[in-house]
Amino acid sequence: MPRVAKIERSTKETQLRLVLNVDGGGNLGIATGIPFFDHMLDLFAFHSLFGLEIVAQGDTAVDFHHTVEDIGIALGAALAQALGSKSGVMRYGCSYIPMDEALIRSVVDISGRPLLIYHAPFGAEGIGSFSFQLVGEFLRAFSTHAALTLHTAILYGRNSHHMVEGIFKSLAQALAAATSLNPGMPGIPSTKGLL
Template sequence: MSEGKRSAFIERKTKETAIAVQLDLDGSGSAEVNTGIAFFDHMLTLFAVHGFFDLTIRAQGDLDVDGHHTVEDVGICLGQAFSRALGDRAGIRRYGQASVPMDEALAQAVVDLPNRPYLVLQTPALVERVGAFETELLPEFFRAFCVHAGATLHLHVPYGDNTHHMLEAVFKACGRALDQATSVDPRRTGVPSSKGIL
């Protein structure tokens, strides 16, 4: 495993958003998140708590338009933070998976960190909004994250009735799966690939 603390700071400023993300992969699950979208803050907090990531996110966006730019750009920055914190990815387990229930809903997350982005997201029909969060932005967030983290991520909700419950289970499962995938395997001395590079 490469030496040094596995952490990263990412800052992104556009005409639409201003975002700062601080990430420590080997944290305790401490989260301070403020995106201006309370439900999104709640989901990102759960992601960090259950993934044991220390995460600080400060985002200001054009919420008077809608939440799209803010949610997508947070995904970009969070993905970049993961990629930077992982470095050359030597020594990591690379794969992770988790299933998380939330009352009547179940979410499954399976992740690979091969530096090849891909997202599969399957859920039952969701209501249009939970609080101020537009649920059509769910794939936008995770797609942006995958592209910039170099992650292949499969998220599946086989059943559920309550949209809040389904999304909460998704973010928790994703955090737990990424905790596994980013963790250090003491048996691994190099990059986890037969190619010798990720």
């Protein structure tokens, strides 16, 4: 069965439409109204090998927070929906990504138990008008609504752009591994028989 999900989310702060194809092979078009975030999501789609389309309009004149968080919610919900029972997936994924002077690690368990452990330097500078703190908000919303356990850590780094880019790439690579199909275990990857 195709591992595809479509999510539409409309609030007083944002309106968005998202299409995710876990086996889709890359970016299908991303337009959030936040250029730096578009770039990060494009990298995410490319390195996860997911087909990803996002069209969003939000109250970005006020702040980017609502748009970033709501996209995290929608992307997490789409991943959970696309994976369904999670039958046949590898379940676990880990990726270390060097981005120049920065090194980032992301480890994921498609467990059905939402949890985010996120280690990042306190007070890191924003990238233009994009606050570094929004990355944590995105990861929290995504991991909660995807119902997965995510540990992401910036092991070291100085440049905020490099650190954020490494986060999105390492998350993508970890998810590519975790969502790949395991031919040796076609059923649910848990001794409980349920995730």
